Amino acid sequence: MMNDFFFGIKEFGSMNTNMIKLYFKQAFYQLRENRLISLVSIIGTALAICMIMVIVLVLEVRITDCVPEVNRSRSLYMKAMSIHQKGDTSDRSSNGCMSLTVAKECFKALTVPEAVTIVSTGGRMRISVPAGKMMTVDNLETDDTFWKVFSFDFIAGKPFTAADSESGLPKVVISASVARNLFGTVEAVGRTVQLNLADYTVVGVVKDVSKLAVSSYAQIWIPFHSTEIAGKCWYDNAMGTFRVVILAHSEKDFPAIREEAERLRQKFNDGLQDSEIFYRGQPDDRFSFIFRHWGRELQAKEAYLHYLLVIVILLLVPAINLSSMTLSRMRKRMSEIGVRKAFGATANVLLRQVFYENLLLTLIAGAVGMLFSYACTFLLNDFLFSNSENRTQIGETSLSADMLFSPWIFLAAFIFCLLLNLLSACIPAWRASRMNITDALNQR
Amino acid sequence: MNKKLFTQIKNEWRSNLWLVTELLLVSVVLWYIVDYMYVQTSIYNEPRGFDISHCYLVQMGRLTDKSPDFIPNQTDEEKRQDVKELLSRLQHRPDIEAAGLGQNSYPYNGSNSGASVVYDTLRSPGWTIRRLVSPDFVRVFRYRGTRGETPEQLAEMLKHPKNFLASDNLYKRRYGCDLTSLVDKQFYLFGDTTSTYNLAASLQIVRYGDYFEAWNSYCMVAPMPEGWYDLGAELCVRVKEDQDRDFIARLKADSEKLYRVGNVFIADVRSFTDIRRNFQQSQTNAWNSYLFGMGFLLLNIFLGLLGTFWFRTQQRRGEIALMKSLGGTDHSIFVRQLAEGLILLAVATIPAIFIDWNLANAELNAWMDGSTFGWIRFVNTVLISFVLIALMIVVGIWIPARKAMKVQPAEALHDE
Numbered sequence: 114m115m116n117d118f119f120f121g122i123k124e125f126g127s128m129n130t131n132m133i134k135l136y137f138k139q140a141f142y143q144l145r146e147n148r149l150i151s152l153v154s155i156i157g158t159a160l161a162i163c164m165i166m167v168i169v170l171v172l173e174v175r176i177t178d179c180v181p182e183v184n185r186s187r188s189l190y191m192k193a194m195s196i197h198q199k200g201d202t203s204d205r206s207s208n209g210c211m212s213l214t215v216a217k218e219c220f221k222a223l224t225v226p227e228a229v230t231i232v233s234t235g236g237r238m239r240i241s242v243p244a245g246k247m248m249t250v251d252n253l254e255t256d257d258t259f260w261k262v263f264s265f266d267f268i269a270g271k272p273f274t275a276a277d278s279e280s281g282l283p284k285v286v287i288s289a290s291v292a293r294n295l296f297g298t299v300e301a302v303g304r305t306v307q308l309n310l311a312d313y314t315v316v317g318v319v320k321d322v323s324k325l326a327v328s329s330y331a332q333i334w335i336p337f338h339s340t341e342i343a344g345k346c347w348y349d350n351a352m353g354t355f356r357v358v359i360l361a362h363s364e365k366d367f368p369a370i371r372e373e374a375e376r377l378r379q380k381f382n383d384g385l386q387d388s389e390i391f392y393r394g395q396p397d398d399r400f401s402f403i404f405r406h407w408g409r410e411l412q413a414k415e416a417y418l419h420y421l422l423v424i425v426i427l428l429l430v431p432a433i434n435l436s437s438m439t440l441s442r443m444r445k446r447m448s449e450i451g452v453r454k455a456f457g458a459t460a461n462v463l464l465r466q467v468f469y470e471n472l473l474l475t476l477i478a479g480a481v482g483m484l485f486s487y488a489c490t491f492l493l494n495d496f497l498f499s500n501s502e503n504r505t506q507i508g509e510t511s512l513s514a515d516m517l518f519s520p521w522i523f524l525a526a527f528i529f530c531l532l533l534n535l536l537s538a539c540i541p542a543w544r545a546s547r548m549n550i551t552d553a554l555n556q557r
Numbered sequence: 558m559n560k561k562l563f564t565q566i567k568n569e570w571r572s573n574l575w576l577v578t579e580l581l582l583v584s585v586v587l588w589y590i591v592d593y594m595y596v597q598t599s600i601y602n603e604p605r606g607f608d609i610s611h612c613y614l615v616q617m618g619r620l621t622d623k624s625p626d627f628i629p630n631q632t633d634e635e636k637r638q639d640v641k642e643l644l645s646r647l648q649h650r651p652d653i654e655a656a657g658l659g660q661n662s663y664p665y666n667g668s669n670s671g672a673s674v675v676y677d678t679l680r681s682p683g684w685t686i687r688r689l690v691s692p693d694f695v696r697v698f699r700y701r702g703t704r705g706e707t708p709e710q711l712a713e714m715l716k717h718p719k720n721f722l723a724s725d726n727l728y729k730r731r732y733g734c735d736l737t738s739l740v741d742k743q744f745y746l747f748g749d750t751t752s753t754y755n756l757a758a759s760l761q762i763v764r765y766g767d768y769f770e771a772w773n774s775y776c777m778v779a780p781m782p783e784g785w786y787d788l789g790a791e792l793c794v795r796v797k798e799d800q801d802r803d804f805i806a807r808l809k810a811d812s813e814k815l816y817r818v819g820n821v822f823i824a825d826v827r828s829f830t831d832i833r834r835n836f837q838q839s840q841t842n843a844w845n846s847y848l849f850g851m852g853f854l855l856l857n858i859f860l861g862l863l864g865t866f867w868f869r870t871q872q873r874r875g876e877i878a879l880m881k882s883l884g885g886t887d888h889s890i891f892v893r894q895l896a897e898g899l900i901l902l903a904v905a906t907i908p909a910i911f912i913d914w915n916l917a918n919a920e921l922n923a924w925m926d927g928s929t930f931g932w933i934r935f936v937n938t939v940l941i942s943f944v945l946i947a948l949m950i951v952v953g954i955w956i957p958a959r960k961a962m963k964v965q966p967a968e969a970l971h972d973e
Contacts, residue, residue, distance in 0.1 A: 153864045157857055164853055205683065209668075237616075237825045249825060283623050309824060311623035341621055345789075423850075426586055430579065430854060434861040437575035441868040496845050499838060 133469060140470035144477075147442065154438055155478045161431040162482025162529060165424055167489050169525050170517065171497050172420075174325055175403050177519070181263040181319075182326045187364050188262070189371075189396035190328065191220065191357040192405050196348050196390045199382075206391075210234050212346035212353030213337070215390065219377045220357040225369045228360045230258040233342055235331060237507075240287075241307045242295050250291055251330070251506045252308075254337035262360045263329040270302035270317035273336055277316075281338025283308075286317040288332045308335065323511045325498060327403075328358055332507065349388050359396055371396060428533055435537035439471060443541055451550055460546035467542035472534050479530035487517065562896060572865060573901060579861050580905035580946065583854045588913045588942040589922055590847045590854075595938050596923040597844060603771045606724070606763035607664050608699040609829035611654075611801055614663060615792040615808070617643065618824030628820050637786045639819035644792065646816060648693065652800035652807075657694030658790040660781060661687070664698060665766055665829070665836035666791075674723055674777050675745040676756075679734070681727040685775040686765070687747075689785060692716050695778065697795045702758040703737045714757035715780050721746065723777040724760045730772065735759065746779065754779070767833070768840045772926065788821065793829075855949045862898060862953030870894075870957040877961050878969035887962040894958040898950040902943070910939055 144151040178185045194215065197206040211219075216231040223229055233254035241247035253259075260272035265286075273284040285306065292301040292315075301315045313335065322330045337343055337355075346353035361370055374396060382389040394401075394411050404416045443450070450463065490497060490512060498510040566573055617640065620627045631639075640658075647656040661670045672687030673680060688694075692715040696708045703725050706714075714720045721744070725736045736759040743753035765774040781790070796804050805826045808816075812823040834841070870877070877890060916922055917930040925934065 149867055150864055153860045153867075157860045160853060160856060164849070205671075239618075239824060309618050309620075309624075310626065310822060311621055312625075313623075339623065341619070426582075426850075427853070430582060430586075430857045433575060433579040433582065434857055434864065437572060437579070437861065438864045438868075440575070441572060441865065445868075496842065499842075 136466050136469040137473050139466075140473040143442065143470065144474065150438055150442065151474070154435055154474055155481060157431045157434050158475055158478030158533060159482035159485060161427050161533065162479045162526060163485035163489065165427050165529050166483060166486035166522070166526055167493075167497065168420070168423065170486060170490055170522065173519070173522060174498070174512065174517075175327075176399050177521075179323075179326065181265045181322060181329050183264045184262065184360055185399045187361045187366075189226075189359040189361065189367060189398060190402040190405075191359070191392065191396050192402065193356075194351075194390055194392055194395070196351050196388050199385075199387055199389050207348050207352060209352050210354050210356055211390075212350050213343040213355055214346065214350050215353070215381065216355045216357050219374065219381050219390075220359065222377055223359065223370060223373050225361070225366055225373050226359045227362045228258045228261045230262045230358050230360075231256050231337070232259060232328065232356050232358060233337055234354050234356060235506075238308050238333065239310070240291065240295070240333060243305065243307060246295050248291070248294060249507065250332040252333045252335065253329075253331035254335055254340060254342050256336065259329075259334070262358050263326075265322070265329075266320040268299050268318045268320060270315070273316055278336040278338065281336050281340075283311060283313040283339050284316045284336065285313040286319060286334045287315055288319055288321045290321050291332050292318045308333070309340075311339075313339070321509075321511075323509065324506050325510050325512070328356075330506065349385055351385070351388070351390050357396075367398065424529075428529070428536060432533055432536035435471070435474075435533075436540050439467070439538065439541040440544065443467075443545055447548070450545055450548055451552075454548065454550045463546045464542045467545050468534070468538050471538035471541075472531075475530045475534040475537075479526055483523075483526050490517065562893065562900070566897060566900060569869075572868075576861065576865055576901050577905045580858070580902050581909050583858055584902075584905055584909035584942060584946060585912050585916075587851065587854050587945065588909065588938055589916065590851045591942045591945070592913075592917075592934070592938045593847055593923045594844070594851075595934060595941070596925040597768060597840070599925060599934075600770050601767050603764065604761070605664075605767070606700065606761050606771070606774075609664055609833060611796050611798060612697060612829040613794050613796065613804065613808075614827045614829065614832060615647070615794060615823055616825040616827070617788050617790075617792060618822050619788050620820040620822065626817075626820075631820065635819065636788075636821075637783070639821040640786050640788065640790065642818045643816055643821055643823075644691070644786075646818070647792070647794055650815075652796050652804065654795045654797045655693045655696035656792065656794040657691045657697045658781060658786065658792055659688060659690040659694050660785055660790055662690050662694065662778075663791050663793050663829075663832075664763075665833045667836065672746060672777055672779075673748055674727055676728075676739055676742060679728050679732055681723075681777070682731070682775050685727060685777060688776055688778045689781040690715065690778055691781055691786075694793065695722070697793045699795075700763060700778070701761045703735070703761055704740070704758065706758045711758060711760075715778070717755075717757070718780050718782075719752075719754050720757040721754045721777060721779040722758050722760050723756060724762045724775060726762050726772060727775055727777070746777070767837060770925065851945075855945060858946055858949040859953045862950050863956055866894060866898070866954050866957040867960075870961045873961070874964055874969045877964050878966040881964065882966040882970065890962055891958045894954050894961065895951060898954050899947060902946055902950055906939075906943055913939060 176185065182188075191211070193208055194211045195206040195208045213231065221229050221231065233252075235251060235253050237249050238252040239247060240250050255278075257273060257275040257278040265272075268289055270286070272286060273282070276282075277284050285308065287295075287301065287306070289299050292299045295301070295306065296304060299318050301318055304315050306313050306315060321332075324330050342354055359370060361367060374392075378390060378392065393409070395405070397405055397411070401411050401413050404413055405411055453463065494510055494512070619636075622629065644656055644658055647653055661668045670687045670689075671683065672685055674685060675681070692712040695711045695715065699708050700711055700722070701708065702711060702722075711722060714722065723736055727736055728734045736756065740756055740759055742756055744756055746754050760776075760778065762771045762774060763776050764771050765776075805828065808823070808826050816823050877885075880890060914930075914935070917935060920929045922929050925931070
């Protein structure tokens with residue numbers, strides 16, 4: 114008993130350096146000795162980490178800030194609205210984007226947020242140089258605050274101003290690739306282009322935007338008053354073709370903004386004769402925004418649950434595999450464990466050893482899985498990042514390094530590795546620590 | 558021999574328990590995925606009731622006062638005439654077979670309008686889609702009648718403003734009656750009880766999309782009123798069978814010369830293959846995700862079996878050698894290992910079926926025919942997932958079993 118105690122203390126004392134080193138050494142030796150099993154364990158674990166990290170990466174790219182949508186975390190979104198007859202209790206409603214009237218009276222009039230921008234749903238336009246090249250581009254029609262809410266890299270020129278926007282002057286900001294295609298250079302400021310056969314002056318050239326920036330992506334941006342889009346409205350002038358992005362001073366203002374938006378909504382409804390507009394819980398924060406389908410109540414809870422379930426399955430299945438294999442491996446080392454126990458290794462020490470040995474494996478596998486997941490984001494770009502919103506758009510879903518290599522991603526990967534390790538080493542470690550010395554030595 | 562196998566399985570219950578747990582978990586999740594794919598495939602293969610091959614959507618634009626060619630002060634009538642003229646010019650284009658206009662009408666359209674179709678006390682479901690179209694629209698998408706009416710005959714019927722068409726199933730679920738029996742009867746449409754419309758033909762069910770079931774897709778087709786011939790209408794064309802190549806480029810190239818009518822011009826042309834892909838992106842994504850999930854599960858089964866049986870072969874070296882020296886053939890040793898794996902799967906499948914059945918009854922899986930459970934479907938999906946896992950087991954055991962077969966009895970028994 115005494116002996117046991119001292120041995121335990123000693124092992125614990127040198128734990129930090131020598132023992133861990135020894136465990137890792139031993140684990141490494143084990144891995145090398147049983148090549149096929151090691152390979153099987155590593156591939157299984159790596160696959161799980163890869164699949165989980167692909168899910169995390171895709172979510173990250175869609176949720177966290179990236180140029181030009183650098184303020185996603187303090188933005189609120191109105192993707193769609195609904196309208197029905199006053200007092201209608203059936204679920205019959207008209208759903209879609211809002212008209213300029215609603216956008217202005219119910220959102221632009223908000224006082225709590227820092228800025229509110231009105232953006233068209235986007236479409237295609239024909240752009241050409243008089244007696245020159247012609248191409249089809251994705252366009253957005255918006256206002257001057259757009260350039261405040263989103264942060265574009267201007268290569269040349271500057272955005273259109275509030276005055277341009279208000280009077281609908283034919284001014285256009287184009288992306289670098291459009292400029293190069295039409296003029297052979299990005300120095301296009303001041304030149305004239307024809308948009309759907311109307312003359313526009315180029316006021317700015319911006320760096321190309323990835324289609325992953327769903328709220329701001331386009332290839333050309335023009336003031337919405339410069340076309341007749343504002344006139345496209347129906348159902349008591351409430352429905353139309355616009356969306357709204359609200360930029361709050363900080364996330365803390367969200368409740369206040371929602372409250373104010375609700376007040377404005379009621380005021381607007383008071384002015385309507387028979388119908389009333391409603392938002393189904395919008396304006397949305399970023400997470401809700403990507404799961405919002407127009408015309409339906411938001412199912413954020415289901416989305417969370419869905420992710421949770423998928424990740425649990427992705428962790429559990431390989432964890433069972435790993436557990437089973439670790440157990441088999443331990444059975445082969447029974448005599449070793451018996452000897453260690455006989456010489457006074459405590460249950461705690463053995464528990465730790467199994468954890469560390471297993472951790473080495475999960476970490477190797479984690480690194481491999483991480484590499485796989487990066488490969489996947491590039492190879493499966495189309496499948497992972499296209500959705501019915503950006504499918505028709507012409508540009509590219511390019512990924513930038515700062516989206517993919519954020520420290521959060523590595524932390525997440527490490528946490529999932531630890532989780533997997535915990536799940537898979539738990540039972541084998543417990544069994545090792547509980548093993549009877551005589552049984553172990555007799556290989557029973 | 559068989560009794561011995563069972564005894565052996567029992568004796569190794571600890572490591573077998575792991576395998577069975579894994580097989581059980583995977584069986585359930587895999588069944589869920591197989592069920593989803595089974596349902597989606599069945600739905601996908603139902604007849605669509607329309608044909609989008611060789612079809613294109615022509616988007617119209619109108620000049621604004623910022624354009625030098627803008628014709629100011631047009632009356633609404635003049636604006637409508639421009640659209641009609643463009644339609645007619647496209648209809649006369651040599652490579653175009655048919656061209657029609659519609660309002661929220663083309664297939665794979667996210668925008669819908671509803672309509673009520675009322676006969677006597679029979680009323681169509683709330684989500685009956687209203688398709689207001691010009692007569693040739695049905696020729697573009699090749700709609701067909703239940704009594705064999707060709708698209709051309711249907712188009713002829715739509716020339717009369719008081720005629721309409723409706724898919725055969727409008728009253729099926731609620732009243733059990735096909736619309737074919739009500740052809741040439743008078744109906745009330747759009748909630749208007751002051752005038753009646755004549756059901757000219759009953760349509761073979763036009764589905765809402767590839768992943769929407771026929772029984773749940775309701776639509777009616779009526780002639781588009783004069784006032785709707787506008788820029789907002791959808792201009793759809795079907796080109797002749799051999800004219801698909803570069804059609805978009807050719808039409809765009811001709812658009813300024815031939816198809817600028819008054820203030821109306823062709824802004825963009827898109828193929829329906831493209832529109833369909835876009836409309837179905839989320840389903841395609843879901844399908845792909847499930848496919849990856851399935852691959853992941855099967856691979857894990859493969860790896861798990863491979864690992865476990867690898868250990869077993871090592872452990873049972875002596876035993877296998879003994880069996881061999883007592884006349885066991887390679888074949889019998891392989892079959893024995895395989896039988897062990899499959900028995901474990903069978904053991905796991907029994908509770909798995911119970912869980913699957915409960916999932917289906919809790920309506921947590923995919924819907925088909927208005928239900929989440931059907932006997933044929935359930936048996937099929939359980940069988941498919943069983944076979945898939947069994948295949949993985951065979952492959953997983955193959956490698957260690959081959960190693961076992963190579964055991965040299967003399968050498969292995971030397972230790973004993």
